[in-house]
Every structure is written in C-alpha cells, then in structure tokens.
Amino acid sequence: MKPRILVVDDEEAILRAIREYFEPLKYDVDCARELEEAEALLSHIRYALLIADLRLTGVHSNEGLELIRFARERSPWTRVVVLTGYGSAEVESDAVGRGVDAFLQKPMPLARLAEIAASLTRPTA
Amino acid sequence: MHSRETAESALLESEERYRAVIGALEEGIVIHEADGTISSCNASACRILGLPQEQILGRSPREPGWRALREDGRPFEPESHPAAITLVTGQPCSQVVMGIEKPGGARVWISINSHPLCRPGKPEPYAAALSFTDITRRKAAEEELRRRAVSEREQAELQEKIRKSSTEWRLTFDAIKDAVLLLEPDGRVIRLNETARELIGVASWDEALYRPLSALNVAQAEPWRTIQALLPRVKATFEGATDQTRDEQGRTWDVSLSSVTSPDGQKGVVAVARDITDLVRLQESLRRSETMSAMGALVAGVAHEVRNPLFGISATLDAFASRFKRRTEYRPYMNILQGEVARLSELMQTLLDYGKPVRLVVAPERPEEVMRAAVAACSPLAAKAGVEIAETADPDLPPLTVDRNRIVQVFQNLLENAVQHSPAGGRVLFRAEASRNGEREGVRFSVEDSGPGFQPGDLERVFEPFFTRRRGGTGMGLSIVQRIVEQHEGEIAAGNRPEGGAVVAVTLPQWRKA
Numbered sequence: 001m002k003p004r005i006l007v008v009d010d011e012e013a014i015l016r017a018i019r020e021y022f023e024p025l026k027y028d029v030d031c032a033r034e035l036e037e038a039e040a041l042l043s044h045i046r047y048a049l050l051i052a053d054l055r056l057t058g059v060h061s062n063e064g065l066e067l068i069r070f071a072r073e074r075s076p077w078t079r080v081v082v083l084t085g086y087g088s089a090e091v092e093s094d095a096v097g098r099g100v101d102a103f104l105q106k107p108m109p110l111a112r113l114a115e116i117a118a119s120l121t122r123p124t125a
Numbered sequence: 126m127h128s129r130e131t132a133e134s135a136l137l138e139s140e141e142r143y144r145a146v147i148g149a150l151e152e153g154i155v156i157h158e159a160d161g162t163i164s165s166c167n168a169s170a171c172r173i174l175g176l177p178q179e180q181i182l183g184r185s186p187r188e189p190g191w192r193a194l195r196e197d198g199r200p201f202e203p204e205s206h207p208a209a210i211t212l213v214t215g216q217p218c219s220q221v222v223m224g225i226e227k228p229g230g231a232r233v234w235i236s237i238n239s240h241p242l243c244r245p246g247k248p249e250p251y252a253a254a255l256s257f258t259d260i261t262r263r264k265a266a267e268e269e270l271r272r273r274a275v276s277e278r279e280q281a282e283l284q285e286k287i288r289k290s291s292t293e294w295r296l297t298f299d300a301i302k303d304a305v306l307l308l309e310p311d312g313r314v315i316r317l318n319e320t321a322r323e324l325i326g327v328a329s330w331d332e333a334l335y336r337p338l339s340a341l342n343v344a345q346a347e348p349w350r351t352i353q354a355l356l357p358r359v360k361a362t363f364e365g366a367t368d369q370t371r372d373e374q375g376r377t378w379d380v381s382l383s384s385v386t387s388p389d390g391q392k393g394v395v396a397v398a399r400d401i402t403d404l405v406r407l408q409e410s411l412r413r414s415e416t417m418s419a420m421g422a423l424v425a426g427v428a429h430e431v432r433n434p435l436f437g438i439s440a441t442l443d444a445f446a447s448r449f450k451r452r453t454e455y456r457p458y459m460n461i462l463q464g465e466v467a468r469l470s471e472l473m474q475t476l477l478d479y480g481k482p483v484r485l486v487v488a489p490e491r492p493e494e495v496m497r498a499a500v501a502a503c504s505p506l507a508a509k510a511g512v513e514i515a516e517t518a519d520p521d522l523p524p525l526t527v528d529r530n531r532i533v534q535v536f537q538n539l540l541e542n543a544v545q546h547s548p549a550g551g552r553v554l555f556r557a558e559a560s561r562n563g564e565r566e567g568v569r570f571s572v573e574d575s576g577p578g579f580q581p582g583d584l585e586r587v588f589e590p591f592f593t594r595r596r597g598g599t600g601m602g603l604s605i606v607q608r609i610v611e612q613h614e615g616e617i618a619a620g621n622r623p624e625g626g627a628v629v630a631v632t633l634p635q636w637r638k639a
Binding site: 011013014016017018020021024085086105106107108109110111 | 429430432433434435436437438439440441443444447448466470473474
C-alpha cells in the first residue's frame with residue numbers, strides 16, 4: 001500500500017507541483033488550502049505524513065501551529081513536516097516543541113523534500 | 126690748710142677737666158641717680174635727644190618725658206631700661222638700642238651703654254652713667270636695606286611664581302592631545318605644543334618656531350594645509366573658522382581657528398587640530414547599525430514574501446523536470462531556469478541572514494582555533510583554485526570574546542574572497558598578531574591575497590551591501606562580515622598591500638567577562 005500524504009499550503013501552484021512530483025514516487029497525495037479542510041481530512045483519513053505551511057490564509061501565522069496541535073492529538077501516527085517561508089528561530093522552537101519531525105525552509109528542492117518524506121514514511125525501506 | 130686748698134683746687138681742676146671732656150664728647154651722657162632720676166646730662170645728650178637740658182633732668186625710666194621704644198616698635202618697659210638694670214644688678218649694659226619718640230612725634234634711635242658708679246667698698250651702685258650715640262641714620266639705612274631685601278625677595282618670589290605658572294601652562298599646553306598652535310595672522314608659528322611638534326615631525330622647537338607654516342615640510346599635508354586655507358578668512362573677519370579634513374593615513378581631523386588679541390593689542394590666531402578618527406568611525410558605525418536595522422527589517426520582510434512564490438516556481442520546475450525528464454529538448458531550458466532559481470534562492474537566504482537580528486553567544490575562544498576552523502572550511506575551494514592558504518599566528522595571543530560560529534564565518538568569507546581573487550598558484554596569507562588600541566587589547570587578523578587588489582576608488586564602498594566587482598557575486602559578503610565584526614565591537618578595514626594584493630584586517634577584542 002502506498003503511503004498517504006496530506007499537503008497543506010495556501011498557494012495552489014505549490015500544492016499542484018508537490019502532488020505532481022510525489023505521485024510518480026508512489027505516494028497518494030491529498031491537498032488542502034485551509035485549516036478546516038485540513039482538519040476534516042485528518043479526522044477521516046489515516047495519513048503517513050503531513051507537509052504543512054505555517055501561514056495558511058495569510059492573516060495569522062499560528063494557523064499552521066494549530067493544525068500541528070490538531071494532528072498530534074487526533075492523528076498521532078502521522079509524521080509532521082513544516083515547510084514555510086516565515087520560519088524564525090522562535091517559531092521553529094515552538095513547532096519542534098509541539099512534536100514536529102522536521103522544520104524546513106522554502107524554497108527547497110523537491111528532490112530533497114522527497115528524501116525527507118521517504119525517511120519519515122519508509123524508515124525500514 | 127694750704128694742702129687742703131691745694132687738694133680742693135686740684136679736685137676742682139680735675140672736675141672741670143672731666144666736665145669739659147664730657148661736654149666735648151660726641152656721645153650723649155646722662156647720670157641716673159639710684160632712684161632712677163636723671164641728675165645730669167651733657168650737651169650731646171641734649172642735641173641727640175633734641176631736648177633742652179631742663180626737659181631731661183629730673184626724668185626717670187618710670188616717668189620719661191618721651192616714649193621709649195624697642196626696635197620692633199613695642200614700648201620699652203621701665204624695668205628693662207639699661208639704667209634700671211645697671212642700678213639693680215650693678216652690671217653694665219652695652220649697645221642697647223632704644224627709640225625715643227618725643228611729644229611732637231619725632232623719633233630718634235640711640236644705642237646705649239650703661240656703667241655702674243660705685244663708692245669704694247660698696248658693691249651697690251649709687252648711680253648709673255649712660256652714654257649713647259645717635260644711630261637714627263644708621264637705622265634708616267638698615268631699614269632701607271631691609272626694605273630692599275624684602276622687595277628683592279618679593280620680586281624673586283614673584284618671578285618664581287611667574288616661572289612656575291608659565292611652566293604649568295607649558296605642561297598643560299603640552300599635555301593636550303590636540304595639536305595647538307599660536308600663529309601670527311600671516312601664518313608664522315609663535316608657539317606650538319608637544320603634540321603639534323610631534324605631528325609636524327620636527328625634533329626641536331627651533332625648527333618650527335617663528336617660521337611660516339607654509340615653509341614647513343608638512344605644509345602640503347593635512348591638517349596643516351587646512352589651517353593655512355582657513356587663515357585668510359580668520360585674518361579678514363577676526364572670527365573663528367572650522368573645517369574637517371582627512372589625511373593620507375586616513376585619519377579625520379577637526380580643524381578650528383580662533384582669533385585672539387593679547388593685552389598689548391597684538392593679534393594672533395590659535396589653531397587647534399583634533400584627531401576625530403575614532404569618533405567619526407564610531408558615528409559611522411552607529412549610523413550603519415541604525416540603517417542596518419531599518420534595512421534589515423525591510424529586506425527580511427521582502428525576502429519572506431518572495432520565498433513563497435519563489436518556492437512555487439522552483440517546485441513547479443522540479444515537477445516539470447521530473448515529469449519531462451525524457452524530453453531532452455527541454456533540458457537546456459530547465460537547466461537555466463533551475464540555475465537561476467537556485468541563485469535567487471541563495472540570494473534570498475543571504476538577505477535573510479543579513480536582515481536577521483542576531484544575538485551573539487560569546488565565549489572565550491583561542492584565535493588559532495578559530496583560524497584553523499575557517500581555513501579548514503575553505504580548503505576544498507582553495508585546492509580547487511590551486512591557491513595556498515598560509516596561516517601564521519604570534520605566540521601567546523589572548524583568547525577572544527566572540528561567537529565562534531559567526532567569527533569562523535567572517536574569516537571563511539574573507540578567505541573565500543581572497544582565494545577567488547588570487548591567481549592559480551597564488552598564495553593567501555592569514556595572519557594574527559596581538560593588538561592594542563588605547564585601553565582595548567585584542568587580536569588583529571589580516572587576510573592578504575595575491576590578486577589585483579581593490580581598485581582605489583572602491584575602497585570606500587567595498588563594505589556597502591550589493592557592492593561587487595565579481596560576476597555572479599551578490600555583493601553581500603563583506604557587508605555581512607563588517608556587520609558581524611561590528612557586533613563584536615571589533616574593527617574592520619580594507620586596503621591594498623604596497624607590493625600588490627588586497628588586505629582586509631579585522632581586530633577583535635580579547636576575552637573579558639561581561
């Protein structure tokens with residue numbers, strides 16, 4: 001069975017690129033642009049990995065952190081990667097404190113993101 | 126009977142003779158009876174005292190018709206009067222000085238000798254004979270001498286005071302760290318202090334004094350040229366003038382001239398040249414740090430906003446490249462696009478680092494260790510470029526107060542720059558030596574390359590953000606380096622070696638507990 005990934009970002013181009021890059025690598029990829037949508041998906045589907053930006057609708061920077069908290073509580077089996085353009089040292093330590101597996105900065109080559117995703121979803125492979 | 130008459134006549138004759146002798150004496154003679162009263166006096170006594178006989182006779186030390194004074198002006202007590210002493214003790218007194226102040230106020234000074242007159246077989250005197258001479262003129266002469274001595278002493282003291290005061294002024298003048306010159310309005314040097322003498326570079330005062338500034342060897346050098354340039358204005362308006370200038374060594378001078386008038390109406394100009402290099406450097410550093418924090422916030426904000434769309438582009442490109450990797454005709458375009466996106470990403474990262482407010486984590490670090498780490502980080506690049514990095518450090522360098530990672534980054538940037546600017550087979554010298562700037566002790570590091578050096582006009586600008594002469598460089602390297610060095614309260618300077626090649630020197634403070 002292919003690992004299932006949820007990608008959460010408010011930029012359509014990013015969602016599309018990640019989906020197109022990851023599907024040929026044998027992942028099932030779902031996308032969400034908003035917090036509520038992402039939470040609904042996390043509640044119903046068992047994801048191996050969540051790749052989420054911190055800033056979602058562009059108003060607050062804490063929606064991503066809220067999503068991380070939600071995922072940790074409701075979907076403890078999901079590994080979490082933060083991929084953001086706004087990462088400060090404070091936010092990073094906050095996110096890591098909430099049990100994030102990796103904190104990554106945009107922009108980043110998708111090949112590198114794929115390596116990290118693979119190490120988190122197929123540790124024995 | 127006859128013999129008695131003869132004896133009486135002889136006695137009379139003898140008495141007459143004595144009286145004549147006494148009357149002819151220059152000295153004044155008075156006889157004090159046992160009770161102190163004056164029973165007789167000679168003509169000289171009247172003359173010296175300036176009193177008629179009747180005003181002298183019958184007087185005594187207790188009831189004189191005048192005031193008797195001691196030399197210091199105090200009254201002469203009756204019991205200390207030589208007549209009284211001789212009458213009481215039977216002993217003579219000699220050269221007792223006494224002032225006689227007559228009722229009119231006139232004063233004479235006399236020197237008195239007293240002799241006891243005794244009857245045979247009786248030790249106690251029945252009278253005292255006093256002889257005295259007028260010493261008023263001698264006293265006056267002595268007084269005059271004394272006055273002169275006092276006045277000479279006072280004059281000597283005054284001169285000594287003036288000399289001391291002048292020495293004090295001289296010392297003060299010389300202790301001033303600014304160069305101070307007193308000039309005539311035409312520019313001739315009247316006075317200069319030690320600092321000025323050293324700066325002008327003359328071994329002795331004579332080489333500069335009373336010569337026009339324009340005739341000195343340094344006439345064309347700063348700050349002396351500016352002083353000469355300001356002189357005509359001060360001369361014309363008698364108002365002060367100030368200017369700032371920079372000399373060949375890069376020192377900044379504040380030059381100020383003011384017009385002075387001496388008590389005798391002589392016009393002069395006081396010129397003061399102050400080395401304000403450190404002040405200017407501090408101001409520049411402060412201004413830079415203010416600009417930097419404002420710019421840093423802007424740059425970081427922009428960089429953040431750019432990163433999302435940039436990632437949109439790079440991710441789309443990655444997906445495109447992955448999907449169409451078999452389409453060789455796309456490959457050249459993809460390579461260019463990916464290369465440019467990578468460059469843009471790197472620039473964004475650099476800008477973010479530059480704009481990021483940093484909190485240093487300082488610890489005592491050995492200079493040699495920091496150097497070694499930076500050299501190790503650069504060695505792959507140096508090997509590839511065929512450039513040798515030679516490091517030398519003085520023994521016993523003090524530990525530094527630095528954030529190790531950031532300072533390693535500083536030297537790594539400087540070494541990378543030096544390697545990139547050196548020709549293959551060239552050499553980069555990385556040196557460390559102890560440094561002391563006033564109270565501040567530390568270590569001075571220098572990175573010298575064997576490249577073409579900085580272009581002279583660029584030296585002022587090399588630390589500006591985005592300033593670069595290297596193709597593909599962001600121009601941020603030296604700005605970041607400068608920023609980190611200044612955060613460490615260090616100093617950085619760029620220049621060229623006389624034998625060619627660029628040199629960048631970084632001075633960092635030695636370890637001291639905060």
